Amino acid sequence: MNQTLLHLTVSPRKTESYSRRYGQELVQSLCHANPGLQPTIRDLTSPVLPLPDEGFVEASLKPADQRTEKDESALALSEQLIAELSAASSVVIDTPMHNFTVPASLKAWVDYIVRPNRTFKNTGSGKVGLLSNRPVFLIVACGGPVSEAAGAQTDHLTPYLRYVFQTIGITDFRSKTLDRMRRGPQRVKQADLEALQWTRQHRLLSNQVAG
Numbered sequence: 001m002n003q004t005l006l007h008l009t010v011s012p013r014k015t016e017s018y019s020r021r022y023g024q025e026l027v028q029s030l031c032h033a034n035p036g037l038q039p040t041i042r043d044l045t046s047p048v049l050p051l052p053d054e055g056f057v058e059a060s061l062k063p064a065d066q067r068t069e070k071d072e073s074a075l076a077l078s079e080q081l082i083a084e085l086s087a088a089s090s091v092v093i094d095t096p097m098h099n100f101t102v103p104a105s106l107k108a109w110v111d112y113i114v115r116p117n118r119t120f121k122n123t124g125s126g127k128v129g130l131l132s133n134r135p136v137f138l139i140v141a142c143g144g145p146v147s148e149a150a151g152a153q154t155d156h157l158t159p160y161l162r163y164v165f166q167t168i169g170i171t172d173f174r175s176k177t178l179d180r181m182r183r184g185p186q187r188v189k190q191a192d193l194e195a196l197q198w199t200r201q202h203r204l205l206s207n208q209v210a211g
């Protein structure tokens, strides 16, 4: 049975990007190792998603049975992005770190897919996700060090995205950060190997049902 892999790619750098390169390698490897898996790409740099506007905010917070036609059209892009995510049995996101967290283009995507009474609901005991679980693979490239070491940056990217996916019901979250990518060719060589090894470890998927 054919299943869809949603590939979100984020770096504004098209040819020199490390995150794009490692993400493409992972997608190829997953598709090779899992026959029937078909990639569909959403490049968040073209087209760039518009920032959520007033119409979207009002419509997304309104109960579904009170929405007007105008509200429905304000939600159209969000519905399209949620449909892409829901239909995917697995997701690959490759992204740079920008100022310790996700680039603005990826944040806009998050704002469209995390929606009350659509992808999560509020309950007395907190938010409950409404999407079924599926693997999400995150590959991050950043210029400086991200680790426990003294002088390293605090990572507000990976924990944030893990929380976002958990909120909507997706807890199978696997991440790899390639840090210090601007610290010379030796480090890049080492990162190439790290990425390859991680890709090999994760390429086999058990059958996942989208929804």
Ligand SMILES: Cc1cc2nc3c(=O)[nH]c(=O)nc-3n(C[C@H](O)[C@H](O)[C@H](O)COP(=O)(O)O)c2cc1C
Pocket: 011, 012, 013, 016, 017, 018, 019, 020, 095, 096, 097, 098, 099, 100, 101, 141, 142, 143, 144, 145, 153, 180, 181, 182
């Ligand atoms: C606007 C901007 C903000 C950045 N912020 C960080 C940062 O907070 N931490 C870091 O280590 N690198 C930062 N970098 C460096 C990039 O993360 C690094 O160049 C990475 O390789 C970019 O990913 P790419 O190779 O996939 O394009 C920043 C770069 C830009 C352009």
